[in-house]
Amino acid sequence: FTEKEGQPNANIGIYQLPGANALQVAEDVKKVVEEMGEKFPEGVEYSIPLNTTEFVEASIHEVYKTLFEAGILVLIVILVFLQDWRAVLIPATTVPVTIIGAFAAMYALGFSINMLTLFGLILAIGIVVDDAIVVVENAVHHIERGEPPKEATIRAMSEVLGPIIGITLVLLAVFIPASLLGGITGQLYRQFALTIAATALLSAINAVTLKPAQCALWLRPVTKKKKFIFYRWFESVYGYFERTYTSIVKRLVRLVIPVFVVFAALVTLAGWWYLRMPTGFIPMEDQGYILMAVQLPDAASQQRSREVMKKVDNVLAETEGVASWITIGGLSLLDNSSASNAGTVFASFDPFEERVAKG
Structure with a gap:
């Protein structure tokens, strides 16, 4: 038997195929259900009590926001230290050029835009401007000593070309081996590591090709003002x-x-502290829903399971922050098998910001 908030219902579970876009699947399902709902007989209604892509959508939105904020903060720091808007423009153009190149690399590697790749891009924003800042700062240093911008840039590149290549190789040596891990760990880290590695490589290429040309054309001799x-x-x-x-x-x-x-x-203190810290594979997160397994003694009947599920309904109805829930009697969440002494509950919560506001 199955019920939604204590009322009889029929459940339809929809799962995406491997490699499918979860957000696109959810959007398409909503459109199809909305069209079908117009043809339902009188007294039959539909609802979507559990949508796991809401957490994914909210997370990606936050990552995009963080990506934008990180880019702005990087440019502000560059402006404060270099104190020249022309010098700021040079590393500023590195961010979009490198990010576009990173998207091309992700497409070539068969990656999608997801939490792992976007998080890699956030970390890479600080990395991609490093090489450009090294070039610009050294060119400005020689210009302040009286050299013309073109000659100053040539001299600067002769000094920093080796360090830029070395920095890039160090980054590649750190992240590429992480992408070679096997099992589920490798699946989790591969896209993250290769996204950062590709971004760092593109940043280095950009720093030794486009940045010198920009320095020679955009920088101006220092004036006494x-x-x-x-x-x-x-x-x-x-x-x-x-x-x-x-x-x-x-x-x-x-x-x-x-x-x-x-x-x-x-x-020694760091090692001692590390050993005392709790460990885990994936951190616990509030994803806006919860799955519960109800297990009765082996000899329990389905009627007994129904009574217990009614108690679960009452508890959830009195719990603040629970938006909706579904109870399925006779289905074991532990092994996905039919059992008269088992039950499964899918409960979704109110939006996170509403629960935080309520305390």
Whole structure:
């Protein structure tokens, strides 16, 4: 037997095929059900009490938002430190160029836009501008010493080409082996790792090809003019911390043994703390729904199971935050088999923001 919130109903479970787009499947199902609902006989209604793609859709929306915020914050940091809008434009163009290239690489590798690949892109935003910042900062350094932009860029590239290649190879050496893991772990990390690796490689290619041309064309010789008041204040504060840091480093380099003792103590403390931390395969998340298995003694009849499921209905009806639920008697959630002494419950919650507002 099956009931929705204590009322008899008929359930239809819909599952996507491997490789299908879950959000597109959910949208298509809603359209089909809406069209069929217009032809239902009087007294028959439909509802979608459980839609697992709502969590996926909300998560992807948050990831897109985080991706945009990360890009804006990166550009603000670059502007504050380089203090030249022309210098900001050069690494700023790196983000869209590299992200577009990353999407092309994902398509070539057969990846979809999902939580893993989008999270990889978020982490990669800080990586993709690193190479461009190295090129721009070194070119600006030579321009400040009186060299023309073109010659300054050529000299800068001769100095940073090796480090850029080295940085990229280090990143590839970290992420590519992670994509070779087997089993479910490899399936989880492959798209994430290869997305970051592809983005880092494209960033390096961009840094040694497009960025030098932009530096030579867009950067201008330094002029003697008064800087904006915020930049003057930032330089004074930054200069203070820089001098303090330099002074501390000069003292520490003379204290080799104490520094290594402190370092060893910190490593030991980190290892001890790591061993005491709880471990798990996948973190627990509030996905907006819950599955419950009801198990009675082996000799319990279906009538007894129905009585227990009624009690479950009463508990869920009194629980704040539960939007709707379905109970299925005679189905074991543990092994998906028919059993008179078992039951399954699918309950969906109110939207997360509403539950948070209610406390």
